[in-house]
Amino acid sequence: MVGRALKDQFAAAIYRLLRPIVRQLIAQGVSYPAFCRMVKEVYVDIAEREFALPFKRQTDSRLALVTGLNRKEIARLRERRAFDRPPIEVEDTIATHVIGRWMGGPPFAAPDGTPKRLPYESRRSKLPSFARLVREISVDIPVRSVLDELLRTGVVALQANGEVILQRQAHIPATDVPMKLTLLGSDPAELFSTIVHNIEHPDAPRLQRKVVYDHIGAAALADVRAAATVAGEEFIRRANVLLGSYDRDRNPAAPGGTRTRVVMGIYYFDEDTPQPPARTSPPPGRIRRSQ
Numbered sequence: 001m002v003g004r005a006l007k008d009q010f011a012a013a014i015y016r017l018l019r020p021i022v023r024q025l026i027a028q029g030v031s032y033p034a035f036c037r038m039v040k041e042v043y044v045d046i047a048e049r050e051f052a053l054p055f056k057r058q059t060d061s062r063l064a065l066v067t068g069l070n071r072k073e074i075a076r077l078r079e080r081r082a083f084d085r086p087p088i089e090v091e092d093t094i095a096t097h098v099i100g101r102w103m104g105g106p107p108f109a110a111p112d113g114t115p116k117r118l119p120y121e122s123r124r125s126k127l128p129s130f131a132r133l134v135r136e137i138s139v140d141i142p143v144r145s146v147l148d149e150l151l152r153t154g155v156v157a158l159q160a161n162g163e164v165i166l167q168r169q170a171h172i173p174a175t176d177v178p179m180k181l182t183l184l185g186s187d188p189a190e191l192f193s194t195i196v197h198n199i200e201h202p203d204a205p206r207l208q209r210k211v212v213y214d215h216i217g218a219a220a221l222a223d224v225r226a227a228a229t230v231a232g233e234e235f236i237r238r239a240n241v242l243l244g245s246y247d248r249d250r251n252p253a254a255p256g257g258t259r260t261r262v263v264m265g266i267y268y269f270d271e272d273t274p275q276p277p278a279r280t281s282p283p284p285g286r287i288r289r290s291q
Contacts, residue, residue, distance in 0.1 A: 041081065043069065044063060044077045044078060047067050060074045094150075095149075098146065101136060101137050102115045102133060103169060103237055104240055113237030113240055113241040115166040118130045118163060119163055120158075130147065130164040154167055154168065155167060155168050187265065194206050225270075229268075232268065235266050239264040242264075243262055246262075
C-alpha cells in the first residue's frame with residue numbers, strides 16, 4: 001500500500017480495530033503503560049524477524065530506523081525478549097486432537113465428517129474403535145487416561161454397552177478462561193492477516209466471506225443463533241474432512257512441500273443497530289421569507 005490516502009485509510013481501519021481491544025484492556029485492568037510496553041516489544045520483534053536486510057546483521061540502529069524507537073530502548077527490549085516464554089498453542093491439547101481425528105472422515109466418521117459411535121476396544125484391529133483412534137494420534141498416554149479426561153470435560157459419553165460417543169464437535173470448555181484467551185490472541189490475528197493479504201495480493205485472494213443484514217428483529221435472534229450454530233458446525237465438519245485428507249501426519253501420501261499451517265474458521269456476531277433519528281414535525285407558525 002502506497003500513497004497518503006491509502007495510508008490514512010489504513011490508519012482509520014486500525015483505529016476502528018483498536019476500539020474493542022482497548023475496551024477489553026480497560027475492562028481487564030490492563031493500563032495504557034502496560035499496553036504501550038507490549039506494543040513496543042511487538043514492534044521490535046516483527047522488525048527484527050521480518051524486516052531484516054539479507055546482506056547485513058540486524059543491528060539496534062537498523063531497528064531504531066524501522067520502528068522509531070531509540071537504540072537504548074531497543075537494546076533493553078531485545079535482551080528482555082530472550083527470557084520470554086513461548087506462546088501456548090491451544091491446538092495442542094488431547095481433546096482437540098481426538099475431536100479432529102474423530103471427525104476427519106472414515107473410518108471414525110462418515111465421509112461428511114459425522115462422527116460414529118465407537119466401541120472402546122475392538123477385537124479386530126482393523127475395525128474403528130476409541131482405542132485405535134487414540135493410538136493413531138500418537139498420544140503417549142494410556143487410552144483409559146485419555147477417556148477419563150474426555151469424560152471429565154464432557155467431550156465424550158460412555159454408554160452402558162461400552163460405546164463411546166462424541167458429545168462436542170469443538171473443545172472450548174466454558175470455564176477454561178485461559179484457553180479462550182489463547183483463542184483471542186490467535187483467531188483475530190489470523191483474520192486480520194487474511195484481510196491484509198487480500199489487500200496486498202488481489203490476484204491471489206484467500207477465502208474471506210461474510211453475510212450482513214442490519215434489520216433483524218431482536219425477537220428472532222434466538223432462532224438465528226441456533227440455526228447459525230447448526231450451519232457453522234456443518235461447515236467445520238466439512239472443512240475438517242477436507243484439510244484432514246491433505247494432512248501429511250494422517251496421510252503420508254498427500255502432496256509434499258514446505259510445511260504449512262492452514263486454518264478455516266467461521267464466526268457469528270450481532271449488535272444493536274443505531275436507530276435513525278426520528279422525524280420531527282416542522283415548528284408551528286408561518287415561515288418568513290426574505291424579500
